[in-house]
Amino acid sequence: MYLYLPVALTSINILVPVGLGLAVGLLSGLFGVGGGFLMTPLLIMFGIPSTVAAATDSNQIVAASTSGTYAHWKVGNVDFKMGLYLLVGGSLGGVVGVQGIKLLRAMGNADFVIKMTYVLMLGIVGVYMFVESLQSMKKNKNAVVEEAKTEKESAMGRFLKSLPLQTRFEKSGITHSVFVPIVLGAFVGILAAIMGVGGGFLMVPIMVYMLRMPMHVVVGTSLFQILFTCIEVTFLQAYTNHSVDFILAVLLLLGSTVGAQVGAVFGRKLKAEQLKILLAGIVLAVTVKIIFELTLTPSLLLSQAGGH
Amino acid sequence: MHMHLHSFIIHYARFIGSTRFLGTLLLLLVYSLFQLVAAKPASAMLTARANHDHITIDFFYHGSSVSVRGEADPNVDLVIKITSPEGHQVLKQKGKVGGMLWMNVGQLKFENTPNFYEVFSTKKIDDILSRDEMEKYTIGYTALQKHVEVSPVANEEEKAKWFSEFVRFKEDSKVYATSFGKIETTMTKDGRQDYYILTDWPYQAQPGDYLVSVYAVKSGKVVEQAEAKVNVEQVGMVKALATMAKNNAAFYGFLSIGVALGAGFGVSLVFRKGGGAH
Structure with a gap:
């Protein structure tokens, strides 16, 4: 059955957005990412204008991350305090990132820098997570004591402990200076704004490897943080660009809210390393897809720009 | 006298x-x-009538069809052109960077360009119309290319290249098309010619007014012209939502967020039983 989308000005088979929502929602509940890096290009592929695809996806993520956050919160896997500090940093970073984009555009060649940043970030995160989780899976099997790593950690730990305003994050079982999550949140915020993505794929590894949060708390906390970011983005997109398609968002969230719940339940059955290596695999797959897009001659050399 | x-x-x-x-x-x-x-004059009025000239877009709209029929002199060829009003369009332009990477390298502006352009004819346009006449009435892609302004392009060759990319882009979204042989003609008893065409109306065509121009063609020239109109309009909830998104953007934004939050919580409550505690 087809439904007409009043803002996208196109008609779509309802099974497409519901199915896409279900799949991406599942990943969202499993890994704590918004999934925009998958959803937006897929929607464009199905004929949705790019501006509407990105804006509507953020609306849909509001629903999926509410559903996912709730599911993770029920089992005590959301660190609200950490989430809030990351949010503060993220919004500061977002402001800086938007200015950065303006600067890049003024210098020309902005698209090149954006695309390269995106590919590099995806590639680095994907490879690092993949290798790291593969190693820790092996180590767990052989029950080797992580001596070298402990040494390294303590050096890094000493520096972090020397920072002022140390505070305890109960849910994650860690202590950090408040500046650590704010600065890291800002770093993700800047990059996310420049790349035009939510940044979940960056936030998750940062929480795991730099903040040293337990993987299952990372997923819940990341979703909590994404929820607020996407509420803000949805409103701005609806208000300034008129690019949110309500009907498309509803179709997507029908799938994604359910997917997020299933993902959260399924995620509890997986070990942290398994989750990490799966996410790494997806990030690497997206990297490869973008590399193909960059190198193969596109079928059309023109595409819709913003506005009309 | x-x-x-x-x-x-x-x-x-x-x-x-x-x-x-x-x-x-x-x-x-x-x-x-x-x-x-x-x-x-020897000619006896060309007529044109579009059936289904008011297309309404509701939730279940998935394109439509439009038929144009009328009468013409027996010995003429016919060209039917359906266009939207002209405007300007800005498109992202892909190019190779560093000789190997495809990405957006800038924007191209197309002036005097209809968003929708379809031309049907009884025979191949090049065989029935002279170049001058095609240009005069903007019939066919070659004429349209001359009519449209593309910027920035360095020369005519580059313009031709990007115009053909533009046509490919538009044809891909089903809003540009040219074809011949789809118009049916029959002779009437009084020696006139009835013509009829039934064509798919793509759902990608945006709401608005469309002009159907019918040209009677003889010896390479347009000898008569008739017009009809097609109006495409959103109705009911589709119209209400589209209007709200534009005119009441803040409320529309809150509504979208509210529904998403509600749906997220709603589904969570449904799943609470099956979710399992610690």
Whole structure:
């Protein structure tokens, strides 16, 4: 059955957005990412204008991350305090990132820098997570004591402990200076704004490897943080660009809210390393897809720009 | 000349002095003038009528069809052009960076460009119309290319290249098309030609007014022209939502967020039982 989308000005088979929502929602509940890096290009592929695809996806993520956050919160896997500090940093970073984009555009060649940043970030995160989780899976099997790593950690730990305003994050079982999550949140915020993505794929590894949060708390906390970011983005997109398609968002969230719940339940059955290596695999797959897009001659050399 | 004839008749009437004779002559004169006017052009009105000329877009709209029919002289070819009003369009332009990476390298502006452009003809346009006439009436892609302004391009060659990319892009979204042989024609009893075309109306065509121009073509020239209109309009909830998104953006934003939050919580509550505690 087809439904007409009043803002996208196109008609779509309802099974497409519901199915896409279900799949991406599942990943969202499993890994704590918004999934925009998958959803937006897929929607464009199905004929949705790019501006509407990105804006509507953020609306849909509001629903999926509410559903996912709730599911993770029920089992005590959301660190609200950490989430809030990351949010503060993220919004500061977002402001800086938007200015950065303006600067890049003024210098020309902005698209090149954006695309390269995106590919590099995806590639680095994907490879690092993949290798790291593969190693820790092996180590767990052989029950080797992580001596070298402990040494390294303590050096890094000493520096972090020397920072002022140390505070305890109960849910994650860690202590950090408040500046650590704010600065890291800002770093993700800047990059996310420049790349035009939510940044979940960056936030998750940062929480795991730099903040040293337990993987299952990372997923819940990341979703909590994404929820607020996407509420803000949805409103701005609806208000300034008129690019949110309500009907498309509803179709997507029908799938994604359910997917997020299933993902959260399924995620509890997986070990942290398994989750990490799966996410790494997806990030690497997206990297490869973008590399193909960059190198193969596109079928059309023109595409819709913003506005009309 | 008629004035001369007229005064001559009056003079002659006076000369004869008979009013009845004058009346008869005047009648004859009027009749012959009428005959002269009526017989002047050989062509007998081309007509065009679009059936289903008001297309409404509701939630279940998935495109439609439009038919155009009318009458024409028996010995003409026909061209039917359906267009939206002209405007300007800005598109992202892909190019190779560093000789190997494809990405957006800038934007191209297309002026005097219709968003929708379809041309149907009884025969191949190049075989029935001269270049000049095609350009005069903007019939066919070659003529449209001349009509459209593309910037920034360095020369005509580059313009041609990007215009053909533009056509490919538009054809891909089903809003540009040209074809021949789809118009059906039948001869009527009174020696006229009936024409008829039924064409799919793509759902990608945006709401608005569309102009159907029908051209009767003979010896490489347009000899007659008729027009009809097609209006595409959103109705009901589709219209209400589209209008709200534009005119009441803040409320629309809150509504979208509210529904998403509600749906997220709603589904969570449904799943609570099955979710399992610690």
